[in-house]
Amino acid sequence: MPHQPQSQTQFRAEAPSAAGRKRLNFRLALWITGTLVIVATATVQVYDVIRRLEIVVETTQQSYANLVRTLAEQTAGTMQVIDVVLQDTAANQSLDLRRLSDQGLSQRLRDRVLATPHIDELLVIDASGRLAAHSGRAPPHRTPWIDQDYFRVHRDGRDGLHVSESMHKGKSAIVLSRRIDDAEGKFLGVAIAFLDLEYFRGFYSTIKLEPGSEVELLRPNGSLLVRHPESGQPNDFAEQGIFAGLLGSGRAVSMLSNPVDGSDQIYAAQPVEGYPFAIGASVPRSAVIAPWRTQVMHSTVRTTLLCLSVALLMWLVLRELRRRELAEEGLRVQTALLDELFDSAPEAIVMLDTQQRVTRVNREFSAVFGYGADEAVGRSLDDLIVPDDLRQESARMARAASTGQRAGGETERLHKDGHRLPVSALVAPIMTAAGQIATYAIYRDISERRLAESERSRLELRLRHGEKLEAIGTMAGGIAHDFNNILASILGYGDMAFNAAPDSGPLKRYVANVMSASHRARSLVDQILSYGRSNRGRHEVVNAATLLEETLELVRASLPPSINLSVSLAATEASVVADPTHIHQVAMNLCTNAIHAMDGGGVLDVSLDEISVAETRNLSQGQLPPGNYIVLSVRDTGRGIDPALMGRIFEPFFTTKESGTGTGLGLAMVQSIVNELGGMIHVSSEPGKGSTFEIHLPRSDAEAMKKSEHDLPLPRGKGERVLVVDDERPLMLLTEEMLAALNYEPAGFTRPAEALQELQAGPQRFDAAVVDHLMPGMTGTDLVKQLRAIRPDLPILLVSAYTGPVLNQEALTVGVDEILSKPLDFRRLAQAMSQLSLRMPVR
Numbered sequence: 001m002p003h004q005p006q007s008q009t010q011f012r013a014e015a016p017s018a019a020g021r022k023r024l025n026f027r028l029a030l031w032i033t034g035t036l037v038i039v040a041t042a043t044v045q046v047y048d049v050i051r052r053l054e055i056v057v058e059t060t061q062q063s064y065a066n067l068v069r070t071l072a073e074q075t076a077g078t079m080q081v082i083d084v085v086l087q088d089t090a091a092n093q094s095l096d097l098r099r100l101s102d103q104g105l106s107q108r109l110r111d112r113v114l115a116t117p118h119i120d121e122l123l124v125i126d127a128s129g130r131l132a133a134h135s136g137r138a139p140p141h142r143t144p145w146i147d148q149d150y151f152r153v154h155r156d157g158r159d160g161l162h163v164s165e166s167m168h169k170g171k172s173a174i175v176l177s178r179r180i181d182d183a184e185g186k187f188l189g190v191a192i193a194f195l196d197l198e199y200f201r202g203f204y205s206t207i208k209l210e211p212g213s214e215v216e217l218l219r220p221n222g223s224l225l226v227r228h229p230e231s232g233q234p235n236d237f238a239e240q241g242i243f244a245g246l247l248g249s250g251r252a253v254s255m256l257s258n259p260v261d262g263s264d265q266i267y268a269a270q271p272v273e274g275y276p277f278a279i280g281a282s283v284p285r286s287a288v289i290a291p292w293r294t295q296v297m298h299s300t301v302r303t304t305l306l307c308l309s310v311a312l313l314m315w316l317v318l319r320e321l322r323r324r325e326l327a328e329e330g331l332r333v334q335t336a337l338l339d340e341l342f343d344s345a346p347e348a349i350v351m352l353d354t355q356q357r358v359t360r361v362n363r364e365f366s367a368v369f370g371y372g373a374d375e376a377v378g379r380s381l382d383d384l385i386v387p388d389d390l391r392q393e394s395a396r397m398a399r400a401a402s403t404g405q406r407a408g409g410e411t412e413r414l415h416k417d418g419h420r421l422p423v424s425a426l427v428a429p430i431m432t433a434a435g436q437i438a439t440y441a442i443y444r445d446i447s448e449r450r451l452a453e454s455e456r457s458r459l460e461l462r463l464r465h466g467e468k469l470e471a472i473g474t475m476a477g478g479i480a481h482d483f484n485n486i487l488a489s490i491l492g493y494g495d496m497a498f499n500a501a502p503d504s505g506p507l508k509r510y511v512a513n514v515m516s517a518s519h520r521a522r523s524l525v526d527q528i529l530s531y532g533r534s535n536r537g538r539h540e541v542v543n544a545a546t547l548l549e550e551t552l553e554l555v556r557a558s559l560p561p562s563i564n565l566s567v568s569l570a571a572t573e574a575s576v577v578a579d580p581t582h583i584h585q586v587a588m589n590l591c592t593n594a595i596h597a598m599d600g601g602g603v604l605d606v607s608l609d610e611i612s613v614a615e616t617r618n619l620s621q622g623q624l625p626p627g628n629y630i631v632l633s634v635r636d637t638g639r640g641i642d643p644a645l646m647g648r649i650f651e652p653f654f655t656t657k658e659s660g661t662g663t664g665l666g667l668a669m670v671q672s673i674v675n676e677l678g679g680m681i682h683v684s685s686e687p688g689k690g691s692t693f694e695i696h697l698p699r700s701d702a703e704a705m706k707k708s709e710h711d712l713p714l715p716r717g718k719g720e721r722v723l724v725v726d727d728e729r730p731l732m733l734l735t736e737e738m739l740a741a742l743n744y745e746p747a748g749f750t751r752p753a754e755a756l757q758e759l760q761a762g763p764q765r766f767d768a769a770v771v772d773h774l775m776p777g778m779t780g781t782d783l784v785k786q787l788r789a790i791r792p793d794l795p796i797l798l799v800s801a802y803t804g805p806v807l808n809q810e811a812l813t814v815g816v817d818e819i820l821s822k823p824l825d826f827r828r829l830a831q832a833m834s835q836l837s838l839r840m841p842v843r
Contacts, residue, residue, distance in 0.1 A: 053289060071281070125145045222278075263285070358381055426441065724769075726771075
């Protein structure tokens with residue numbers, strides 16, 4: 001294969017993702033642009049619709065405001081014309097009124113009415129209240145003129161124009177009047193003009209209004225005088241106070257609610273300046289916006305079509321883009337498949353040109369040898385991963401590939417950091433019709449396989465070692481069982497001898513020493529049995545310094561002359577909750593390992609201190625939480641621990657000693673005990689200068705029991721009869737003697753069947769039973785089942801050399817009340833029988 005530049009190699013891997021991102025960005029940009037165009041178009045349309053509505057309403061309001069203003073000015077002008085007629089009539093009649101028979105006065109009034117179409121009728125009333133002249137063909141029928149409001153106002157001295165309302169020709173009319181005086185100012189009469197309201201209605205009918213519009217001539221309080229067109233609907237503005245508020249606000253136009261149907265109306269009102277009239281004009285809002293609605297519908301259709309066109313255009317563009325993408329994807333399928341197969345291969349693959357230079361590597365090659373693609377491409381493969389001593393082997397493989405052959409085998413290659421890797425290698429040519437164009441090499445890391453083979457060998461060794469330990473454990477269990485029987489006699493008779501010996505004299509001291517040795521022997525048996533079963537020990541509050549002193553006495557006895565022992569027990573009163581045997585075992589194992597590490601002699605330094613930890617402390621084997629601790633430190637000046645092995649020193653069966661000199665269980669057992677007690681281990685070592693093991697155990701605030709149990713009085717029985725079953729006759733007799741010494745009346749049997757017969761013969765004869773567990777033909781738990789069948793309430797004590805969770809669960813299931821381990825301890829037997837006596841029936 002021809003050499004490819006680094007940029008092309010990277011492009012092959014990165015181009016699809018870059019192109020995909022580019023297409024995704026283009027699609028996203030197209031969607032965003034199209035959406036923005038549609039949203040902007042719709043927004044502009046909504047704004048335009050709303051603005052058009054506002055313009056239509058504002059234009060209509062302005063138009064009607066101008067209309068009522070014009071009509072108000074025209075009405076004011078009309079009133080001025082009528083006032084001029086009245087003024088002229090009043091001024092010219094001062095002499096005519098003295099000639100009441102003057103027939104020309106009425107004719108002059110008719111002439112003025114004909115010249116002024118606004119006036120329906122013009123009258124002159126003299127000072128006595130009689131009709132002096134009129135413009136009509138016949139005098140109007142009227143109640144006495146002297147009683148009319150306008151006559152009284154002028155007679156009482158008011159001058160100027162007076163406007164009032166009155167009935168004229170059977171209907172309501174507006175009356176304009178002026179006072180007539182002579183030259184000396186004496187009251188002569190009143191000139192009266194009745195306003196022709198039909199003139200205003202006719203005038204209003206000539207105005208071009210919107211459909212549904214109305215024009216009204218109103219009183220100042222809003223009551224209707226003239227309306228065009230006449231709708232017949234009442235005018236309730238006066239009652240609602242809306243009209244007065246509109247005039248009082250100074251606004252000419254407002255939006256009011258029709259009191260009849262509640263619809264919105266644009267209403268404009270304008271007072272007639274100088275006269276007690278007002279002009280009102282209204283139009284329904286629905287009529288005003290009807291054309292606007294039509295425009296909105298047309299505009300909405302146009303905008304919708306435009307938005308749909310934009311969306312369709314976007315869809316067409318995206319569809320075309322997708323078709324192109326599918327076409328391009330089809331072209332890349334083969335390349336992508338080959339690239340993925342190459343990069344995802346579980347073996348390290350490298351492509352080489354004809355000069356053995358790297359043209360491409362896969363991900364596994366980078367993972368195995370540490371070189372990235374940019375570091376490897378263009379360089380010689382031999383310079384990258386081939387060790388100097390294996391260059392000839394690599395050259396042979398290259399020559400074989402150049403001849404069209406494959407070559408391979410297990411060999412070694414170099415990692416980027418310099419360490420050698422065991423690999424399986426295959427080199428082969430890439431051929432075409434023109435000949436060889438490139439070479440590829442495949443490498444498989446076989447480090448794990450070799451480690452697995454090594455681990456398998458190690459496990460086989462551990463298996464053989466475990467089989468040896470299992471055999472030793474089985475043998476130790478058998479020996480321990482027989483040894484327990486021997487210890488049972490020693491402890492049993494020793495306890496009785498200790499209790500029978502006088503308090504003063506050497507005999508009690510001798511027996512106490514024998515008992516102490518016997519108890520230590522029993523602890524030793526328990527340790528032997530721990531090889532074959534789980535035994536967590538019996539925890540109690542103990543003085544760590546006292547136990548450590550006893551252990552160091554044994555260490556001194558086995559200490560080589562070349563090793564000096566240095567002891568510093570500062571925490572003399574510190575207590576821990578533990579099994580004393582476990583503390584002894586931890587100290588003994590650490591001291592033994594330290595002694596073995598100092599082949600040429602040295603110093604063994606053992607110390608015991610108390611510390612208080614305020615914050616979590618990091619130790620070599622974990623984190624130590626805050627609290628109070630005692631620290632057992634064992635330091636040696638031996639050869640130290642290799643840092644490469646520091647992480648394995650606590651593994652079971654791991655040992656650096658020669659074969660046959662160690663089991664590899666010492667430190668593993670130390671770690672197990674410390675973890676069980678809630679402690680932590682810290683190890684520090686320097687090759688050639690020694691090691692230090694620090695054991696941190698939680699300190700107990702309780703004081704260690706200083707008073708010996710033997711100083712407390714033994715609980716004793718009251719002559720209760722006890723059934724004793726043990727296949728070992730000496731142990732059965734010993735149990736009988738111990739029970740008799742505790743003031744019980746025992747009956748012993750070495751055969752379970754005889755004990756069952758005895759109990760069946762008289763179930764109430766016995767108050768309790770003491771049963772051994774391991775007996776030929778029938779176990780203790782089987783015997784307990786049958787005893788319970790005969791006497792369900794019989795208190796039973798089970799005795800066994802092997803105790804543990806399995807036996808405890810089995811004993812609890814069959815109904816055992818108490819369990820004791822062999823060899824029997826006189827005091828523990830007394831305490832167990834005391835507990836049974838609480839369940840015995842009262843006789």
